[in-house]
Amino acid sequence: MVIHQTLIIEEFEPDVFRQLIEYIHTGCVTLQPRTLLGVMNAADYYGLDELRRACAGFVQCCINVDTVCALLASAERYIQYKCTKSLVQKVLEFVDEHGNEVLNLGSFTLLPQHVVRLILARDELQADEFTKFQAALMWGKKYCDNNPNTTLKEVIGNFLEYIQFHKIPANVLMREVHPLGLVPYHIIMNALAYQMKFAKYRSEEELNIEWEKLVIEDDE
Numbered sequence: 001m002v003i004h005q006t007l008i009i010e011e012f013e014p015d016v017f018r019q020l021i022e023y024i025h026t027g028c029v030t031l032q033p034r035t036l037l038g039v040m041n042a043a044d045y046y047g048l049d050e051l052r053r054a055c056a057g058f059v060q061c062c063i064n065v066d067t068v069c070a071l072l073a074s075a076e077r078y079i080q081y082k083c084t085k086s087l088v089q090k091v092l093e094f095v096d097e098h099g100n101e102v103l104n105l106g107s108f109t110l111l112p113q114h115v116v117r118l119i120l121a122r123d124e125l126q127a128d129e130f131t132k133f134q135a136a137l138m139w140g141k142k143y144c145d146n147n148p149n150t151t152l153k154e155v156i157g158n159f160l161e162y163i164q165f166h167k168i169p170a171n172v173l174m175r176e177v178h179p180l181g182l183v184p185y186h187i188i189m190n191a192l193a194y195q196m197k198f199a200k201y202r203s204e205e206e207l208n209i210e211w212e213k214l215v216i217e218d219d220e
Contacts, residue, residue, distance in 0.1 A: 012042045013077070023051050031058045033067040037074045041081035052083070059087055063094045072115055095119055099127030103135035109142035113158065120162035129167040132189035134175060136163065156182045166194035 012020070016038030023029040023043075025059065031039065031054070031199050042048075063071065096103050102108065106125035108116070116139050120132055127135075136159035137152075165173065165187055166179045169220050178188050 006103035009047065012038050018052075020048075021044070023048065031055060031062075033062045034070050034074065036062060037071065037078050037084060037087055038110050040087070041078045041083045044081065045082050050186055056083075056086075059090060063091055065105065067102055068095055068098075068102055069111055072111055076115070077111055079099055092119070092122070093124075096122060096124040096126055096166065099125045100131050103127050105133050109139045110133055111139070112138075113143070117159065118213060119142055127178075130169075130172055130176070133165075134165050135170070137182070153182050160184075160187065170195055 013035070016035050019029045019031075019035060019039050020128065021164055027186055029039070029051070036058060038053055041057075043051035043055060059126050063077060069089055071087065072095075075084050075088050075091075103119075111119075114171050116136070120136065136156055140155040140159075142151050160183065165177070165183065168177065170175075173188060173191060177183055
């Protein structure tokens, strides 16, 4: 009598394990950014060194603007595996160098909140502060769509400490940021005060005009 035993594999996603089985049976497999991290960690976990090295080599050519968010999202599941750390570091370095472009991606809204915070907090991130604010706003709107009991202001509040509002031009602060009512009044005031004291690219007269607009709006 043949006894069949079901073996449940919980460590890796079904698509990842299918690729692993394909490699074991055929000696080759088509690597994809979506499952790359899973396959690389599975290869390491099961001692398939040649496959692991192939995955590590593929990393260099598959990290681009179209794949960074998918790679970071997949890292969430495999964060406990050692191969994840090295890949995530390479992806974050790419994000740093292409900050404005990555932050404007629609797929950026699919990242977990802690990953978004990690990116926005990086000193190496080459992105202007208004783009960082817009990315946080875009992510927050998506989050609120999926969590209707959460307010956008509450969500945005999780990211404000990572945005240097004093580096956003005063006219942009007043036209694009302040009217949304998401950034506390004192943060806007402090940003304008900083620019009035230190910024050299705007005249004091221009900054005074923006300041007066803010004070008038507050009085109303």
